[in-house]
Amino acid sequence: MILTDRRALMRMMGSAGLAAGLPFPAFAQQPEPRNLLAVPSFPDHPFKLGIASGDPASDGFVIWTRLAPLPFEPHGGMDLKPVAVGWEVAEDERFTGVVAKGTALAHPELAHSVHVEVAGLRPDRPYWYRFRVGSEQSAVGRSRTMPMPGARVDRVRFVAAGCQHYEQGHFTAWRRIAEEPVDFVFHYGDYIYEGADRGPGQFKVNGRSYDPVRRHIGTEIYTLDDYRRRHALYRSDADLQAAHAALPFWMSFDDHEIDNNWASDFDQDGTPAEVFAFRRALAMQAYYEHMPLRRSSIPQGSHMRMFRAAQYGDLLNAFILDTRQYRSDQSYGDKIMPLGPEVYSPYRTMMGDAQEQWLFDGLTASKSRWNLIAHQVMVMNLMQRDEAATTTEKTYAMDQWPGYMHSRRRLLDHIDTHCPGNVVNVTGDAHRHYAGDLVQDNGDGKVISSEFLATSITSGADGQGDQDGYSRQVRTDNAFLKATTDQRGYVLCDVGRDVWTADLKVLDRVTVPDGKLSTYARFAIERGKPGLHSA
Numbered sequence: 001m002i003l004t005d006r007r008a009l010m011r012m013m014g015s016a017g018l019a020a021g022l023p024f025p026a027f028a029q030q031p032e033p034r035n036l037l038a039v040p041s042f043p044d045h046p047f048k049l050g051i052a053s054g055d056p057a058s059d060g061f062v063i064w065t066r067l068a069p070l071p072f073e074p075h076g077g078m079d080l081k082p083v084a085v086g087w088e089v090a091e092d093e094r095f096t097g098v099v100a101k102g103t104a105l106a107h108p109e110l111a112h113s114v115h116v117e118v119a120g121l122r123p124d125r126p127y128w129y130r131f132r133v134g135s136e137q138s139a140v141g142r143s144r145t146m147p148m149p150g151a152r153v154d155r156v157r158f159v160a161a162g163c164q165h166y167e168q169g170h171f172t173a174w175r176r177i178a179e180e181p182v183d184f185v186f187h188y189g190d191y192i193y194e195g196a197d198r199g200p201g202q203f204k205v206n207g208r209s210y211d212p213v214r215r216h217i218g219t220e221i222y223t224l225d226d227y228r229r230r231h232a233l234y235r236s237d238a239d240l241q242a243a244h245a246a247l248p249f250w251m252s253f254d255d256h257e258i259d260n261n262w263a264s265d266f267d268q269d270g271t272p273a274e275v276f277a278f279r280r281a282l283a284m285q286a287y288y289e290h291m292p293l294r295r296s297s298i299p300q301g302s303h304m305r306m307f308r309a310a311q312y313g314d315l316l317n318a319f320i321l322d323t324r325q326y327r328s329d330q331s332y333g334d335k336i337m338p339l340g341p342e343v344y345s346p347y348r349t350m351m352g353d354a355q356e357q358w359l360f361d362g363l364t365a366s367k368s369r370w371n372l373i374a375h376q377v378m379v380m381n382l383m384q385r386d387e388a389a390t391t392t393e394k395t396y397a398m399d400q401w402p403g404y405m406h407s408r409r410r411l412l413d414h415i416d417t418h419c420p421g422n423v424v425n426v427t428g429d430a431h432r433h434y435a436g437d438l439v440q441d442n443g444d445g446k447v448i449s450s451e452f453l454a455t456s457i458t459s460g461a462d463g464q465g466d467q468d469g470y471s472r473q474v475r476t477d478n479a480f481l482k483a484t485t486d487q488r489g490y491v492l493c494d495v496g497r498d499v500w501t502a503d504l505k506v507l508d509r510v511t512v513p514d515g516k517l518s519t520y521a522r523f524a525i526e527r528g529k530p531g532l533h534s535a
């Protein structure tokens, strides 16, 4: 990917721009490698893992695909040589007006994935894209450029979703998301789950044993090939492919893309940090290979840059956080525990100093009507009694923001001081919907911000609704919590200039195909008046 000859780069940028008839140079073509596969041929259709777009800007977005004619075979059924893949972007679905095109290289080092950063497009409109290799053509994808920063924008809509355990349900929610008239999807993480294939009766939810709806392949994933095959398995799902083809995604990872509840250099099993780093590097490589991410997110060893910001005109600034890679290890054995002294330690962090400063600076400088903090785990200080524990003490999830109380206080203080009344948090991870307000744990109960925690796409299987013991307990014990239900679905946000509305979408079943979608609850937040109310 590294271009060593800058003059050759400039020549190619010029010719690519001219070839596409663009006012600006298009995406730089790369020099032809000596081992390029001259005449590509494939044992089967090479675009079986679909296409995707992501990380939009006001003049473009990333388009992605991966050549994998035999997705579960070694190397995806590809020869281990680079392959040239043609791409086109048009202003219409039938490609009568192609406005950008070029050739990108699918490298065997990156599992023959293709990431093209399309630029030079017009703001705030849909575009369509497709890939071609040899005589084969991909499906057509639709993406969207963002409005110009600062331009007046009256409405932005988006979906927040994640936690898509393949064994525990059908991805019907992704099919429904593909049909939503939204500008983007925020994926909060748990795109894959790392666990082994489990036989019949081998997964348990709420004390009940279930048969997998469909099966993982193989053992818990550790090697690069394992991670690639797991991503390929998930990406072979038609509903997930439909969502990627329909909408640009802002991707973020949580824990299961690597290992359950990992934190910075630590996994959950006490593996030495320098050993876990190898696994993390491989998992991050496979993650990058399968996501529509910019080159700025290419992993460097066991690190990759995933926190980034997006500006939708003058309406919405979005801050996409990474609360896994820089956090301190979980306190108290990462269990549901009382808030002991360690969670208040100023030496423990959820975001790391650099990311926290970046977020705080961004929030302070933001002139948008609204600010979205899009992240992975619950911010609400939710008291939840651990049913397995013998104690009657108030207990909290140590993997979520309550386990990082010093960071949580700093975050809420910053919002309260610098952008009161215009910050909304969207999160996930907990496998049920939660909607509520954010108050300081040590304050006077003043509402500072609100949170919509989106339930899972499938993780947790069908769920039990909102009348189970846990749902009743958390509603009783936490006055700031306005709604929770244990069903699958997603959150749909509709951001206007003065009111932010959020629908908690649920499916009646995910263990059968084509579950029925409904809106469990709708909330609204008025700009300048922190706190959500029923709408």
Ligand code: FE
Binding pocket: 163, 164, 190, 256, 429, 430, 431, 456, 459
């Ligand atoms: Fe999850």
Ligand code: CA
Binding pocket: 189, 190, 254, 255, 256, 429
């Ligand atoms: Ca998670």
